[in-house]
Amino acid sequence: MSSREGSVMGLHRTLPGRSYEVVRILGTKDVDGVRRQYTAFRLEELGIFPGQTVRRLGSRRPGRTVIVEVLGCRVALSTDLARNVLVKALGDTIARRRNDLDCPDHGQVH
Numbered sequence: 001m002s003s004r005e006g007s008v009m010g011l012h013r014t015l016p017g018r019s020y021e022v023v024r025i026l027g028t029k030d031v032d033g034v035r036r037q038y039t040a041f042r043l044e045e046l047g048i049f050p051g052q053t054v055r056r057l058g059s060r061r062p063g064r065t066v067i068v069e070v071l072g073c074r075v076a077l078s079t080d081l082a083r084n085v086l087v088k089a090l091g092d093t094i095a096r097r098r099n100d101l102d103c104p105d106h107g108q109v110h
Contacts, residue, residue, distance in 0.1 A: 007089065012066050012082035014056040020087035022052045039084060047071040048085060 008023055025040045025048075040049075047070040048054060055069040066082040068075055077085075 008086050009088075010083045011054070011056070011068065011077070011085040011087050012079045014066075014087060014089075016056050016058045019053055019055045019090045021090050022048055022050050022054060022085060022087055024050055024086040026084040026086060039081070043081075043085065046075050047073065048075070053090060054087065 011020070011022075014020055025043055043049065048068075052070060057067040057069055057074060059065055059067060064079055066077045066079060068077065
């Protein structure tokens with residue numbers, strides 16, 4: 001998929017420096033659904049849920065860890081987890097306005 005504005009893609013396929021809106025959190029392969037619920041809950045605790053804006057900062061190691069900024073905090077996600085977060089590109093003005101909140105331990109990678 002391309003990273004054009006409005007196009008939906010996995011967070012792991014996003015471009016550094018761009019802002020995105022979370023559209024959906026995908027489930028995992030677990031049949032009973034327990035892991036999916038935990039994954040969505042954990043991502044929500046980190047501030048990553050549908051409607052939220054995230055900014056891709058880069059990767060620690062290409063193909064292994066995705067680093068994003070959400071609510072003023074840097075968050076590192078595994079590539080596998082980032083695949084479950086579907087996003088669409090936003091214009092920079094909208095993203096800056098929605099990410100004006102600060103995290104208490106700003107600068108920490110969670």
